Amino acid sequence: MWTKKERFEAVLNHELADRPPVSAWRHFTEKEHSGADLFVETMLKWQNTYDWDYVKLQPRASYYEEAWGGQFDYNDYEGVLPKVVKDPIGGVADLEKITVLPGDQGVFAEQIEVIQKMKAGLNEDIPMFQTMMCPTSILQKLCAVNPIGRYRAASRDDLMMTLMHEQPERIHKTLQNITDTMADYSKHLIEDAGLYGVFYGATGLSRSTYMTKEEWEEFVKPYDLQMMEALKPCKIMVHACGLEVNPEYFAHYPIDILHWPESAAGNPKLDTAPQWLDKSITPMGGCDERLFGRHKAEEIAALTRNTLKRMKDIPFVLAPDCSLATNTYDEELRAFIEAAHSND
Template identity: 50%
Template sequence: MLTKKERLEKVFRGETPDRMPVSAWRHFTEDEHSGAKRWADKLLEFQAKYDWDFLKLQPRASLFCEVWGQKYDYDNYGKNVVAPCTEHLLDYETLGSDLAKIKRIDNSPVLDEAAEGVSIAVKALPDVPVFQTIFCPGAIFEMFFGALPSGRYRATSRTGGIVEAITRYPEETALAMQNITDTLIAYVKKLKEIGTYGIFYSSAALARDGYLTLPEWEKYVKKYDLQLIEAMKPMKVMLHTCGIHANPERFVAYPIDILHWADSADGNSKLADSAEWIKNIVPAGGCDERLFGQNKAEEIAELSAATLRKMGKRPFVLCPDCSLSVKTTDEEIKAFRNSVER
């Protein structure tokens, strides 16, 4: 039997492992904003319970915006996994001057705390690949308006937000993106020093059809993605392009190891058909995350088994198409996790 690292690295080499690697992730909103140890301990508990082939750490979704002073109300998450924003960085009426607030930050207590949590997990799991989540600069910028990042099945609009910023203030927006990138590069350096195995890099829905134009995406998203991903090496990089019409094909030119997208979502390529275009990148996904949290363990088991049959011996990583609902049941997760053992 292979170790977890051996199993994953066999897949990276394009070889069929003893069984396909499997993992899933979710937010624990009650534990993600009360210090590094409480956050890390909760995720370590999640790993111990389900024995994932790699642990994808799930920091609070507001984390990266907090680096620049954006404020959130952790006592009122409600049904969301992002706490309500109480003080946002960018306002349309003062956008020109507000953009100057997005400076390069070399030392951030927020990111230092996150790095401490990663260090706890890495030390506790010497035989388990640990991936820390990082949002791309464009996704962080989207959130500076006080909104959720683009993704999943939420509508995107060319009115307001990042589109208005690049239309009205292209140079200032480009500088802000560079400052976000440089700040994250400094953080990535710390993660490498800790011994982090990999990065789960969320590109949100910035590549979605009908949102940014291709030239806009290349200038304000891809440019900074590539700088940041280059800084992540030699850590492994798992890139996530989120939700409907997510254009996973755009990312085959990126120097990444795993590409994760929702093949269950409208407008996306199917995992089983990706061999035609994905080159030497490992595909990941295969189970619709919308099933979780609805007491649908049987459907989850059936869908996971169907994906495994369709992929056959072709190496891939089985995981839900996005983060699991906070209402997900133990039975649902076990049905998913056990699918690779059958």
């Protein structure tokens, strides 16, 4: 009988387990902004109800902006994003406000408390991943730009891209301040909370329709690599999101897992990973998250079984291609799990 951790670490060691480890995640917008206890209670209920093989925490998408003074109306959500009341960055002068912050205070202290209480509340040694956006994605949100992800069109006409071209030195200083803050936060997650891993959101910065490869290599990759170093010895799960997202950019990153949406146009299929992905990195994905919340249980099960068939000789982590809809139905989740366990 495999434990959850044994199953997960087998595929990280590029060995076939009894079956691929499986999990899914979604936002609980009504319970994510009222302190650690309510959020932990919600995440534990999600885990205990569906008995996932690993836990991917889904904190509110605004907590980075809060750290640098962003204000939000949590009674008014658009999708999973609360309405912005005050943007931290409205122009070049505001870049000076993005200073290095201690990684164990304010909203960061709340998230450290979440990890500690989750670990205490889990019934067994279950791999747990905290969600963390990459520094450039955080800058994007500080500029009030919705992360480029999923299947939305990507526009280069935004404040962050404008500042990158008009004020590159100031942008690099700002990115370094964000990186130093997140590195200190990472240190406390590891040393104070004993975190197992990080779900590192690269969002859609690598999309062909957003940044050029040269822009990505200048304004994204150097700060990613600093974070990879700071996150040791955590397991690092990189998530690249959206259409034409070029997961190949991350093929030789010093990471453990690469998660990308094979269901999105212009992206390679999961079973092509051995052809281009570094042998030290485990692929992750396999189910189109757009099926959830639409009473598509049969389609979800069929797609999951097809993924297992395609990947039968390739160790991988099974997951939806992105966060599930907030109106996901229980029968859809049960169908996903039953299909995922069909090798049991």
